[in-house]
Amino acid sequence: MLKFISNTKINKYDPLVVDAYIFRLASISDKCGIAAGQDIYDAKDVLLIPKDTPITSQIAATINGTRLKTPIEECVRFGSELDSVQLEQHFISTMEKDDLLTAINEHQNIASFIGGYLAAYEKFPLLKQKITVMALAMPEIFLRTLYCSWFSLLIAKEMRFSERGCVDVFLAGLSHDIGMLHLDAHVLEKKSQLSPQDWNHIQEHVLISAALLKQMQGMPNDVVEAVYEHHERCDGTGYPKGKVESELTYGGKIVGLADSLIGIYRNRFQNDRNWRDVIPVIQMNAQAYFFRHDEILAVIWRRSEMPFKNIVQGDDLPDFVARLLKENMRLNAWFEILRESLLSIGFTHGDRRLHALQNIMLHVTTSVKGSGVFGAEMDQWLKNWTLTQDDQTYRRIETAHIQQQEILFHLQRLNRMLQFYLDSDYFKKIDIKESLLKTLAKVKEFSV
Secondary structure, eight states: OOOOOOEETTTTEEEOOOOOOOHHHTTOOOTTEEEEOOEEEBTTTEEOOOOOOOOOHHHHHHTTTTTBOOOHHHHHOOOOOOHHHHHHHHHHHHHHHHHHHHHHHHOOGGTTTHHHHHHTTTGGHHHHHHHHHHHHHHHHHHHHHHHHHHHHHHHHHHHHOOHHHHHHHHHHHTTTGGGGGGGGGOOOOOOOOHHHHHHHHHHHHHHHHHHHHSTTTTTTTHHHHHHHHTTTBBBSSSSSSOBGGGSOOOOHHHHHHHHHHIIIIIIIIOOOOOGGHHHHOOOOTGGOOOOTHHEEEHHHHHHHHOOOOOOGGGGGGHHHHHHHHHHHHHHHHHHHHHHHHHHHOOOOOOOHHHHHHHHHHHHHHHHHHHHHTHHHHHHHHHGGOOOOSSHHHHHHHHHHHHHHHHHHHHHHHHHHHHHHHHHSOOOOHHHHHHHHHHHHHHHHHHHO
16 A cells, blocks of 8 residues: 655645655556656755665655755656557557547547657657656556546537637546556555545646646646646635636637536546546536536537447336336435535535535535436436337436436435535534535445
8 A cells, every 4th residue: 555645735836845656657667667866865864865876666666755945846857658649559559549539630630740749749748757657657547637638629619719729629528637656556456436535636636747847947827727726616616716608718728628528528437438428427416517518528429420329228128117206216315415505504504615616515415406406307207218218218317327427416415515625624613514414424324
C-alpha cells in the first residue's frame, strides 16, 4: 500500500513535497530509464539522491513526503519519452478500435488533423513527462485522456472555434487529469465503496492538474482555466468552487462535457451498450451543461450513423421489465426521502455547502421529472409493455433502464456528499445536522 502525502492543504498544491508521483516514476523507471538528472536535495540542502541514480521503489519510499529544494519533476531525467509522433499513433489506434470515432472519421477525416494539434504538446516538456508516465503507469486514465482530447476537439470544431481556441481546448483535454498521477494508488484502485474522504482526495486532482499547468512556461491561461473547471457544472453542482454557467469559460464547459461522456460510458455502461446510449443521459442532465452541448453531441452522433443496439430481448425481456419495476419502487422511495428532507430545510440558512447539496437535489428532481421514469404513465406502460412489442418498445424499455441508472448515480453521489458534509465541521445549525442524520438513517435500507 502506498502512503500518500497530500499536497493540497487549504486548496494549495505544494510542488516541493514528494507525493505518490514518485511511486509512479519508480514503477516505470526500467522502461523509461528514469534517473536523477541532478543532485537532489531536501529543503535544508541535505543531499538525498546523487545525480544519475536510478529512481527505484526503495528510493521512492525513502523520500516520499520529503520537502525538496526543487520539484521532483525538474530533478529527474528520462531515457525515453512519448513524443508527438508516438502519441499520434495512440490517438489513431484508439480511433480505429472505436466504432463511433471510426464512423466520425469516415465523414470528417479527423485522423488527418490530429498531428497538427500535437505540435503544441512538444512545446511543454513537463506535460510530455506527465503524459509519458500516465501512458505506462495508469493506462486506463491515459485511454480516457485520449478520448477526452478527441471529444473536446470535435465539440470545439463543431462550435466553429478559432484554431487557437481548438488548440487550447485540445491541450486542456490532454492535460485535465495529470493531477491523478499524484493521488494515492490505494484510493484510486479501491474495490470497496469509497468513503467521503476518499472522494474528497480524488477531487484534489483538479487543483493539482491546474497547479502543474501553471508551472509550464508559456501554457495559455485558457488551458489552465478549462482544466480547473472541468468538474464544474452550469447549475452550480460541480467542484471545486461550485461555479455557475456565467462564471465558466467555454473551454471548461467543453472539457467538462467530454470528460462526463467518458465517465458515463466507461463507469456506468457495460460493454453491451454503445456511445448512442450516452445521449439520453446527457439530455437528462442538460441543465448541468451549456445549453447547446447536448444538441451538438446529438448532431455529431447522428452524423456517425451508428445504429442502436438492443441489450435485451426475447425470453429475457419479462424478467428484465420486472426488475425495472422493482428498481423503480426502490429508487423512488430513496429519492422522495432525500427530496423532502433537503428541500424542507428552506434556503435561508446561509450555508453555502448546504445550498450546494440542495442544488444537487433540485438537479435530480428536474432529471426525474424530465425523464418521467417515476411517473404513473411509465409505471403503467411497463406493466402493459407486452401489448406493443416492436423495436420502439425495446428501445423505450432500455431507455428507462438507462435513466434509472443515471438517477441511481445521482442519489449515490448525493448520499456520499451528504455524509461528507455531516462528517465535517461545515454545518451551522445543530438541528439541521440532526435532521440530516435521521435522513441518512432512513435511506440506508434503499441505498445498500
